[in-house]
Each structure stands twice: as structure tokens, then as C-alpha cells.
Amino acid sequence: xxxxxxxxxxxxxxxxxxxxxxxxxxxxxxxxxxxxxxxxxxxxxxxxxxxxxxxxxxxxxxxxxxxxxxxxxxxxxxxxxxxxxxxxxxxxxxxxxxxxxxxxxxxxxxxxxxxxxxxxxxxxxxxxxxxxxxxxxxxxxxxxxxxxxxxxxxxxxxxxxxxx
Numbered sequence: 001x002x003x004x005x006x007x008x009x010x011x012x013x014x015x016x017x018x019x020x021x022x023x024x025x026x027x028x029x030x031x032x033x034x035x036x037x038x039x040x041x042x043x044x045x046x047x048x049x050x051x052x053x054x055x056x057x058x059x060x061x062x063x064x065x066x067x068x069x070x071x072x073x074x075x076x077x078x079x080x081x082x083x084x085x086x087x088x089x090x091x092x093x094x095x096x097x098x099x100x101x102x103x104x105x106x107x108x109x110x111x112x113x114x115x116x117x118x119x120x121x122x123x124x125x126x127x128x129x130x131x132x133x134x135x136x137x138x139x140x141x142x143x144x145x146x147x148x149x150x151x152x153x154x155x156x157x158x159x160x161x162x163x164x
Contacts, residue, residue, distance in 0.1 A: 018074035028067030055085030
């Protein structure tokens with residue numbers, strides 16, 4: 001799985017666990033069920049849930065009767081924490097090394113690196129105001145007036161709701 005997909009998969013999995021009331025081992029959601037909701041491969045889900053468990057957001061149990069469940073309420077899981085849990089960043093790329101001896105090539109990578117730091121900080125700050133509960137809410141104030149990301153708009157049907 002690409003680094004750029006870990007965060008959306010993690011946010012989706014956490015929202016699904018909250019939607020299903022998976023707050024203890026008796027209500028754990030198996031990786032195959034989570035994978036069907038995303039949709040992705042159960043191996044992808046297990047990689048992401050391992051990172052979420054390491055961050056203390058969920059617990060997991062392996063095996064045929066295994067699965068994942070939340071350790072925190074959805075209103076207590078901020079998306080900046082989710083992004084950090086899956087080793088994510090704004091994914092704007094990285095500056096190329098630049099050509100030695102070229103005044104632009106030697107200067108620009110350092111400056112672009114600073115810009116990327118600013119973008120990551122802005123993303124983290126924005127995500128810190130949004131929770132998993134906000135993702136599940138029909139009209140979350142934290143998302144009021146925000147349009148669907150252009151790259152994602154084709155994947156979202158107007159008026160779709162969580163029904164699984």
C-alpha cells in the first residue's frame with residue numbers, strides 16, 4: 001500500500017469500528033469485514049490496524065475469532081493523531097537534490113523542504129480539529145463548508161451514507 005493511502009484507510013477503519021460499536025473484544029471487527037468496507041485487501045487492513053494498535057487507538061486480536069476494536073471514543077480520536085499513527089504526512093513529495101554548482105539547484109531544495117514542513121504543519125493543525133465522530137456525523141461543524149477533495153470527488157456519491 002502506498003504511504004498516501006494509509007491515512008484514508010485508517011480513518012475509514014476507525015469510523016467503521018465506531019459505527020459498528022466495536023469497543024471491546026466481543027464486538028471486534030475482523031480484518032476481512034473492515035477490508036470489505038474500504039474496499040481493500042485484508043492484509044492492507046492488518047498493516048494499518050497494527051499501526052493504529054501501536055499508537056494506542058485500537059486493540060487487535062489475531063486468529064479466526066480475532067479483529068479490532070476501539071480503545072477510545074470516536075469523539076476523542078483526532079485525525080492528526082491518526083495521521084501520525086500511520087506515519088503519514090501531507091504527501092506533497094520531496095524536493096529533488098538539485099544540481100551541484102547550479103545556484104538555483106543548490107538553493108531550491110532547502111527552500112522547498114521548508115515549504116513542505118509548513119504544509120505538514122498546516123495539515124496537522126487542520127486535522128487536529130476533526131475527530132472520527134465528525135467523519136460519521138451528517139453535518140459535522142468541523143467540516144461545515146468544506147468541499148470533497150478534487151481527487152476524491154469521483155469516488156464519492158452525492159448523499160451517500162454509512163449503511164454497512
